[in-house]
Amino acid sequence: MIIKSITLKNFRQYYGENTILFSTSNKRNVTVIHGENGSGKTALLNATTWCLYDEAISLPNPDKLINDYKFYLMSPEEETEVYVELTFQSGDFDYSMRKSVKVKKTLETEMFIHSKPTIELWMTNFEGNTEKVENYTNEINHLIPSNLKTYFFFDGERIDNLSKEGSSEDVKNAIKNIMNINILENAISHTDEVRKRFRIKRSEEGSEEIQSIYENEIELEKEYEMIEEKIANFKSEISTAEESRRATEQQLSEVEEMEELMKNKEDKESKLTDKKEKLNNLDKELRHTLSNEGYLALTTFLSAEIKNNTVDYSNKKGTSSVSKRLIDEIIKSGVCICGQEITEDSSHRQHLLDLASSLDGRKDNVINNLYEQLGMVNEKKNYMIERTRQIRSMSNEIRKEKKVLETELEQIQEELIETDIEKASNLGKKLAELNENIKKNEIDKRIQEEKLKEKKEELDKHKREKEKAEKKQSKVELNRERMEACESILDTFRQILSVREQEVKLRVQNRVSDIFDRFLRKSYKVVVSENYTLEVQNQFGKSVALSQGERQITSLAFIAAIVDIAREQEKEESNTELDDGGVYPLVMDSPFGALDSNHRERVAGNISKLVNQLIVIVSTSQWEGEVENNMYNLTGKEYKLIYNDPTKNPDEPYEYTRIEEVTTGG
Known part of the structure; x- marks a missing residue:
């Protein structure tokens, strides 16, 4: 335009x-x-x-x-x-x-x-x-679109709002609309509505049993959607609280008497994050080790059993590598492997018979072959057990260090609240409330996520029961196929949406960073966070407090980036509306x-x-x-x-x- x-x-x-x-x-x-x-x-x-x-x-x-x-x-x-x-x-x-x-x-x-x-x-x-x-x-x-007009017709005195606390929804909406993510979201919503209409029609044509199953399915899906909505609300609450926490911490850092304490707090939080990441990596390694090699612990009993059944050939002729079946075949052929003829009364035939009698069938040969290879299994098992011990030992040590850091951070939080500086004390109290709020919402979110898993399992089980019931009725077959087609399309759309969101966020991130570098003289970088906030970080990756002018530049960089990307896409020859652009x-x-x-x-x-x-x-x-x-x-x-x-x-x-x-x- x-x-x-x-x-x-x-x-x-x-x-x-x-x-x-x-x-x-x-x-x-x-x-x-x-x-x-x-x-x-x-x-x-x-x-x-x-x-x-x-x-x-x-x-x-x-x-x-x-x-x-x-x-x-x-x-x-x-x-x-x-x-x-x-x-x-x-x-x-x-x-x-x-x-x-x-x-x-x-x-x-x-x-x-x-x-x-x-x-x-x-x-x-x-x-x-x-x-x-x-x-x-x-x-x-x-x-x-009307919900994007403020990005293209904007008041420069208010444009810094995009980089302020609570702006994530505005940033998210701008990205989704300009980069056509909303097309996918609308497609998912509309396809789901069609699926539900087919389900109603199918229910009306089915038996009482089918109707009852469909009614249960509707209730289960409503419960599932309610849990999803709760999770989304908790995520939104966490995102808002985290934005507010960053802003509060910046305000505390600006209080001269609190500067050293806040630097100490920031340092300990960085170390705590590092400890949590290490614990997480060790936990993943332990799960991987036990999942892939945990069976080796059972070889101890197998090794003992094989050892008890091993035949001792030290006082016998022949070798455990020769089977009784092979000797029988040699005698039957009448010619030894050395070329000598084997007759009824020859010494060669008698030697072979004696060797065959010393072997207890194929069993001894197989068991001893197993025992010969058991050494490697035992070595692998011993390494697995030792590595598991090391992981647990390192985890215990890191947990102790993590506990010390958490205690020190609690003490810093108390100092912030108990300080004689009224402004700092109020901010400290607000920070403590925000931390509690985030912690509570994180716990509630995880509870709902577990409920969502349970509800998903319940829905999957119900779906299997429904398919069995539907096979009994030919009238509902067409609508069942339509339902399955809708569900398949929905799964595809959701996968595309997930990939698309990651691609778009990375593209916007790179373009905003490039433009931000041109606009701002400081060596800061701007990040589009997972929660769609515009976060400005210093060379150490820490959030920084911004002046009004710097906030304005951050917002301008974001707007210029999405306009530039849309213009770039408009020039490209695209096969889909998802890559459509605009001027x-x-x-x-x-x-x-x-x-x-x-x-x-x-x-x-x-x-x-x-x-x-x-x-x-x-x-x-x-x-x-x-x-x-x-x-x-x-x-x-x-x-x-x-x-x-x-x-x-x-x-x-x-x-x-x-x-x-x-x-x-x-």
């Missing part, structure tokens, strides 16, 4: 009809709009989203849309139109969207009446044919206010390279200097918001704004 123009008529600060033609050039893809505080910069941003989406504007007095000066000039009972019109392009289609209201001035001059908004969307295809789009909401949401504009209101000069230069020099269209609404102080130097040669269109100050112009006693184009050097 590329925005071509916007026209405002008597909308909020904007008096009369004002139009901006945005730059659609590939080389000069920046449009700059200059406006001082109070001139209508945020109102311009709101006008765009008000036109596109069915929602109120996010400004003071949101119900008042008409310009004050226009309202002042109106006569009682006079009616006028307030509207915003946008033209934009997406692929081979051009769009024109207009949202308007009728405003009537009542006899009481301070009162006004707004009509219900009228919205029209017109689309022109590549052949030049124009038609009205009846379902404009679906069309706009296909181009830029999105980036409209930024006051994006540089919280940044110092170095960061302004970094952001201004890179942001326009990551998007097809950049619209920047800035004050003079934000524009002049580093931003202008880096963006001037990329600017295709430039406008000024001309503000009428009633204190300086008594002939026009109401404030309003007009838009004027500035001639650029390009």
Whole structure:
């Protein structure tokens, strides 16, 4: 989607009809709009989203849309139109969207009446044919979903929210929508609904026995879904508490008297994490060893039994490697293996008979062959037993060290609570509560996960019983096959979703990190955590406290990354909707206010390279200097918001704004 123009008529600060033609050039893809505080910069941003989406504007007095000066000039009972019109392009289609209201001035001059908004969307295809789009909401949401609008039309003074505590849902939703993960989730949801409809139909066609089984299945699935929902809630609670804990720890670190104690706490927590990881690895090794080699412990009894049955050949002729059957075959052939003829009365025949009588059939030979190989088994068994002892010994030692660290951390927690510094004490209490909250939710989550396993086993058992019952009835066979097809599709979708989520998270992670490096001068890295939070870490992998400007840069890096990935995917030839991309504009209101000069230069020099269209609404102080130097040669269109100050112009006693184009050097 590329925005071509916007026209405002008597909308909020904007008096009369004002139009901006945005730059659609590939080389000069920046449009700059200059406006001082109070001139209508945020109102311009709101006008765009008000036109596109069915929602109120996010400004003071949101119900008042008409310009004050226009309202002042109106006569009682006079009616006028307030509207915003946008033209934009997406692929081979051009769009024109207009949202308007009728405003009537009542006899009481301070009162006004707004009509219900009228919205029209017109689309022109590549052949030049124009038609009205009846379902404009679906069309706009296909181009830029309403739940993503704040990423592409955003207020720079609030954009740092994405890197603040509690932002994980916003980050997660942005990733899922831009990277089309929501398509898979919707497919799973819809397929499951179809499966349930087939089950109802199948139940209606079945016998009383079948109906009873299906009713039980419905109840079991409801219970399963309720447990899943509980687990999801506990995970959400844990994620929120962990975000809050990180923020609280950062606040404590900023208290000068607590700095050393917090560093000590951080060091011990790092060591504790290391101990837990080692314990986990040793536990895995022990389980693997016992699972794959535990049977060797039983060879002790087998070895003793074989030893008791071994034949002693020390005083016998022949060798245990020769079987009685072989000797019988030699005698029968009449020729010895040495070439001598064997006759009835020959000494060779008698020698062979004596050797055969010394052997107790094949049993002795097999047992002794086993005993010869038992040495290797015993060696492997002894190694397994010794390694198991070593693992247990190391685990016991690490558990002792872990216990010491936990005790020391508890003491630090007590020091934080009992400190004389009121702020630190309150934060310490909050930290203790959060830790308890996380611990409790972790326990509750594990309990529900065990219940989920039990319920899954119950469902699997029920499914086997159901299949047996269904085979007795031919009427339900078709619906059974349909059900199985749905279940197979669901399993496939879930596997694809799992893989897709990991791929997407890694791709977003890499792109955000790359852009973050370009934007920020410090050697920090930004991580998209497992819980979809934007976490900034130092060179040691520890979370760091951020200034407002650094939070803004973190959020900008994330937004630029997902827009850049979507643009990249749109250029690629893809076979599926999952790899579909899109072109999105980036409209930024006051994006540089919280940044110092170095960061302004970094952001201004890179942001326009990551998007097809950049619209920047800035004050003079934000524009002049580093931003202008880096963006001037990329600017295709430039406008000024001309503000009428009633204190300086008594002939026009109401404030309003007009838009004027500035001639650029390009």
